[in-house]
Each structure stands twice: as C-alpha cells, then as structure tokens.
Amino acid sequence: MNQYKSLVRNSFLFAVGSIGSKTISFFMLPLYTRLLSTNDYGQLDVLQTTISLLIPLVTFQAIEAVFRYSVDMREKVYASSVLINGLFLSLVGIVISFILFPLFTSFEPFSSYTSLFYSIMILSMIDGIMKQFVRGLEKIKTFVASDLGYTASFVFFNIVFLVYLKMGLSGYFLSMVLGHLVSIVIILVFGRIFKYLNFKAFDKSLLKTMLIYSIPLIPNGLMLWIMNVSDRYMLTYFLGFSATGIYSVSYKFPSLITLVNGIFFQAYQLSAIQEYGKKGYEDFYKNIFGVLSSLLFVVTGLILLILKPLMSVFVSEAFYEAWKYVPLLLVGTVFQAFSSFFGTNYTASKKTKGAFSTTIFGAVVNIGINIILIPLWGIQAAAFSTMAAYLAVWLMRIIDTKKFVGIRIDWKSISLSIVVIALQFVGLYFVENRYLFFVGETVLVVALLFIQRKYIKQVYNFGMNLLKELRASAN
Template sequence: MNQYKSLIKNSFLFAIGSIGSKAISFFMLPLYTRMLTTSDYGQLDVLQTTISLLIPLITFQAVEAVFRYSVDMRENKSASSVLMNGILLCLFGMLISLLLFPVFTRIEPFSSYLLFFYLILFFSMLNGVLKQFVRGLGKIKAFVASDLAYTASFVTFNIIFLVYLKMGLRGYFLSMVLAHLINTFILLVFGNVFKYLNFKSFSKSFMKSMLAYSVPLIPNSIMWWIIGVSDRYMLTYFLGFDAVGLYAVSHKFPSLLALLNGIFLRAWQLSAMQEYGKEGYEDFYKNIFGVLSLLLFLVTGLILLILKPLMSVFVADTFYESWKYIPFLLIGNVFQAFSSFFETNYTASKKTKGAFTTSVYGAIVNVGINLLLIPIWGIQAAAFSTMLAYLTMWLLRIFDTKKFVKIKIDWKNLILSIILIGIQIVGLYTITNIITFFIVEPILILAMLFIQRKYIKQVYNFGMNLLKELRTSAN
C-alpha cells in the first residue's frame, strides 16, 4: 500500500508544476496562432527541435546521470560531486555548440535568431541539470516551484512582448530567456543548491562513472528525437515552414497526453528505482500499467470527441486543418507512453543497452516511412510514421525487458480498447452528421470503459481504502 501512496503523492506534486509548465504551449495556442503566422510557428518549432537534439549530444546526457546518481546520494556528501560534474558537462557542451556557430550563421531560421538560440540552449542545459538534481535529492517542492515560476513568468512576458509590443518571434524568444533566468534563481534559492556548489567537489573518477552510465543513453535519446521530431526537417525540405507550422500545432493536442504521462512518469521513475528487485514488484508493475492504459485511452477518447469543435474556436482559421493530423499523433503518444513506462526497467537496473537497441528500430521505421510517404501523403505521413515508430519500440521493449522483470499484460483488454479508439477515429473522418457523431462516439467511449472496468474498480477500491486511512489518522 505504501508504494502506491508514494507514487500518488509524487504524481500529485509533479502535477501541480507540470500542468502549468508543460500545458502552457497548449493553453497559449489561441494567442500564438493569432500573433504568429504558420511560417513563424514553423521556424519556432525547428529552432526548439534543434535544441532538443543538441542538448543530449553536447552534454553527454548529463541530466540523466545527474538524476540517477543524485537519487543514490541523497544523504551523501558526494551529492555535490554529482552537481558540479553535471554543471561542468553543461559548460563543456556550450563550448562544443560554439564550434557550430559558422554553420548556424548561414542557415535559416538560426541566422535570424542566433543570440536567442544560444541563450535558450545554455539555460535549457543548466536548468535541466539543476532541476534533475533537486528532483533526485527528493526536493519535489523546489522542483514544482521552479515549474510554476517558469510558467507564470513566461506567460506574463508573452503577453507583454507579443500582445502589447508586437515583437513577434523575437518577443517569444525573449520571454523564454527571461523565464529561464527566473527559473534558475528559484532552483538555486528554494532548492538550496548553493549548498552544493563547490568546485573542489569535482571528481575525475566519479565523472567517468557518470559518463559510463549516461553515454550509452545518447544514442537512445537520438532515436527518440528522430521518432518524435525529426519529421519537422523532412517536412521543411519537402513542403516548407508553413507545413511545419501546421504540424507543430497538431502536436499540441496530443501534448495533453504527453503531459498526463510526463507527470506520472516522473513519479513512476522514482517508485520504480525504489521498488526494483523487491518482492511484489511485478504485481505493482502490472497494476500500474493497467491503470495508466485506462487513463490514456480515456483521455484519447475524450479529445477525439471534442476535437473538431474545439479546433474551430481554439486556433486561428489558418491553422484549422491541423485537426486532420491529430488522431494518428494521439495514438502515437499512447504508444510512446507505454514505451517510456517499460524503459524505466532499463534505468532502474542500470542496463541501458536495450533502451538504445529498441529505439533504433523505431527510428528506422519513422525515417523510412517519412522518406517514402511525405512526398505522396504530405503532413499525414509524418503523423502516421510517428505512430508506427512508437508502436514498434513499445512491442520490442515488452519482450526485451523480460530479461529484467516478467510482466503479464492484459492483452485482451488492451487490444479491444485500441480497436474501439480506431473505430472512433474512423468516425471522426467519415461521420458528417453532428447528431449521429455525438451519439456514436460517446457509446464507443462507454464501451471502452466497460472493457477496462477491472482497472476502474482497482482505482475505486484503492481510493476508498486511502480515504479510510485518512479518516482513521484524523481521528
């Protein structure tokens, strides 16, 4: 019972911060699609995509090593070594990125926003290390506070620079830089990180240990990047920045699923590391996966139900056609969440080779389909390839992780739920009568809930038992 309560507590704390920081790009979508053109949005997405690629490469996946080793050293003086080694990797990464300066000065959109690009890159690296350090030490409140501070400041600066000063993309980037500065201050002060800032704590031998753990994760990270965002470059090449802008907006709705999973995954990683190898871990794993699949399928079904009317009022008319690409991306996000869930066994066991191998196959599927179908099928091909790539990775990890832990999956419930979501997607594209649509689609959602009733009952029983404990402790 304690393992479940710990997971729920941490999930709740992470949710407080993540609902703001991770959902901001979604809830600010009405503003962005009205203040930025499709081309602007495409350039913004390409810049952010490139930063997401560079960080794990030039820092040797420092954030992963910092988190994993800080978990082991919560009450150990070596925690300072973890932080200082992580910061040093960030500084080294920044030097590497400067070698690419001559290249970026000749390529759009980097040449137009070069200073902002480097500032955002640096603060993203630094904040990543600081956040994972305080998270690993169990300072969840400081972690959440930094997320909330970033969200509040970013929104405020966006309103000032985009709405009032009409600064366009430059205003967006300036908002991000200032929000990162505030985020850094919050982490240093409320996370009491100053206490661990000691350059004498740098350890060459410990750096080797951290790199031995993190370097094998770099290829895995690249594969995730290829599957998740490399299609932006292919769309830019074949169709231009306008297509990238539409595709980027279509990604914002599946980001709600990514938000839900991200909140859970942060807490699940802690629980998996703490419970790995203990008696009952396999049952714990199976039950949590069942509940996760229930929540993801339910949210997917609800998004599909309201997708068209929501898009008609939520984004500018020039972005409305983005709804066509959302269904495949939604299912892809479900498979991505499943794959990330199974990836925790690689992290907990510190055997990360399988994470890379399974990611490679997913990346091959993604790139192959993009190259073949984008010239023929357009933007939809990118969404379709993303879905198949994540499905491939997840299925491979199911079999590969059996070497660490044997998990039984309720395949009957899972497959039936996927089929019902598939029928719902077909209805979204084919049913033109509004009344018929809003009769058929809710019925499909109810059928899926009926299939998943086992896990609904588990959640209900756990909630009632937890409520009884709270009442007993209060008395």
C-alpha cells in the same frame, strides 16, 4: 501499499507543476495562432526541435545521469560531486555548441535568432541539471516551484512581448530566456543548492561512472529525437515551414496525453528506481501499467470526442486543418508512453544499452516511412510514421525487458480499446452529420469505459482506502 502511496503523493506534486508548465503551450494556442503565421510557427518549431536535439548530444546526456546518481548519493558530499560533475558536462556542452556557431549562422531560421537560440540552449542545460538534481534528492516541492515559476513568467512575458510590444518570434524566445532565469533562481534559493556548489567536489572517478551510464543514452536520445521531431525537418524540406507549423499545432493536442503521462512518469520513475529488485516489484509493475494504459486510452477517446469543436475554438482558421493529423498522433503518443514505461527498467537497472537497441529500430521505421510517404501523403505521413515507430519500440521493449522483470499484460483490454479508438477515427473522417457523429462517438467512449472498468474500479478502491486512512489519521 506504501509504494503506491508514495507514487500517488509524488504524482500529485508533479501534477501541480506540470498542469501549469506542460499545458501552457496548449492553452496559449489561441494567442499564438492569431499573432503568428503558419510560417512563423514552423520556424519556432524548428528552433525548439534543434535545441531538444543538441542538449543531450553535447552534454553527453548529463541531465539523465545527474538524476539517476542523485537518487543514490543523497549524502551532502556525494551529492555535491554529482551536481558539480553535471555542471562540468554542461560547460563542455556549451563549448561544443559554440564550435558549431558558424554552422548555425549560415542557415535560417537560426541566423535570424542566433543570440536568443544560444541563450535558450545554455540556460536550458543549467536549468535541466539543477531540476533533475533536486528531483533526485526528492526535493519535489522545489522542482514543482521551478515549473510554476517558469510558467508564470513565460506567460507574463509572452503577453508583454507578443500582445503589447508586437515583437513576434523574438518576443516568444525572449520570454523563454527570462522564464529559465526565473526557474534557476527558484531552484538556487528554495532548493538550497548553494550548499552543494563545492567545486572541490569534482570527482573524476564518479564522472567516469556517470558517463558509462549516460553515453549509451546518447544514441538512444538521438533515436528518440528522430522519432519525435525529425519529421519536422522532412516536412520543411518537402513542403515548407507552413506545413511544419500546421503539424506543430496538431501535436499540441496529443500534448494533453503527454501531460497525463508526464505527471505519472516523473513519479513512477523515482518509485521504479527505489522499488527495483524488491519483493513485489513485478506485481507493482503490472498493476501500474494496467492503470496507466486504461487512463491513456480513456483520455484519447475523450479528446477524439471533442476534437473538432475544440480545434475550432483554440486555433485560427489558418490552422484548423491540423485536426486531421491529431488522431494518429494521439495513438502514437499513447505508444510512446508505453515504451517509456517499459524503458524505466533500463534506468532502474542501470543497463542502458537495451534502450538504444530498441529505439534504433523505431527510428529506422520513422525515417523510412517519412522519406517514402511524405512526398505522396503529405503531413499525414509524418503522423503515421510517428505512430508506427513508437508501436515498434514498445513491442520490442516488451520482449527485451523480460530479462529485468516478468511482464504480464492485459492484451484483451488493450486490443479492444484500440479497436474502439479505430472506430472513432472512422467517425471523425467519414461521418458528416453532427448529431450522428456525437451520438456515435459518445457510445464508443462509454464502450471504452466499460472495457477499462477493471482498472477504473482498482483506482476507485485505492482512492477510497487512502481517503479512509487519511480520515483515521486526522482523528
């Protein structure tokens, strides 16, 4: 019971920060799609995508290593070594990124925003290292405070720079720079990071150990990047920045599922590391996956129910067609969450090679479908390739992680849920009568809730028992 309580407590804390920081790009859509053109949005997406690729590569996945080893080494002297080693790898990453400077100044959109591009990348490295360090030390409140600080400052500066000063993309990027600075200051002050900043704690032996752990994650991270965002580059190449901008907006709606999973995943990853190898871990693993899959399928069904009216409110007319690409991306995001869940066993066991071997297959699927189908099927091909790739990774990890933990999956529940969601697809694309559509989609959502009733009941019972314990302790 204690591991479930810890998971719930940490999930709640992560939710406080994530609901702000992870949903900001979604709830700011009405502003962005009215102040930025589809071409602007495409350039924005390419720049952010490139940063997400470069940071893990040039820092040798330092952020992942800092989190994993800060969990194990919480004594001050050892924790200092983890942090200093992580910052050292960030410095290496900064040097490598500047070597690439001539390359970036030769291509758009990088040549127009070079200084801001580098500022965001460097601050993201430092912010990421520090955030995962305090997370590993279980300073969850500091982690959450940094998220909230970034969110509040980002929104404030967006309004100032985009609405009042009309700075366009430059204003958006400058808001990111200032947001990361605020986040770093919060971590330094409230996480009391200064006491760990002992540069004499640099440890070559530990650095080698961290690199042995993190280097196999580099190709894995690259393959994940290919599945997540390489389709943006292909869409830009085949169809231009405007198509990329529309696709980027369609991706904002699956971000609601990413939010739900992200809140849970940050807490679960910590619990998985702490509980791995202990008695009862397999039951813990099975129960949590059942609840996660149930939650994500229900959220997917609800989003599909309100997708069209929601899209008409949240985006300008120029971006409205993005709704067509959301359904496949939603299911792809669910499979991504499933593959990430199974991937926690690689992190917990420190055997990260399997993460790469499973991910590379998904990347090959993604690239192959994109190259063949984007010229024929357009933006929808990119959405389909993402879904197919993550399905492939999840299925492979089911097989591969059996050597870490006995896996029992409720295939009946999952299969029936996928069938119901597929029927929702049919309604979205082919039922034009609004009344029939709403009635039909509502019936399907109710069916989804019925299929997942077992796990919904488990969550309800757990919540009621937890509430009784809290009341008893209060008395």
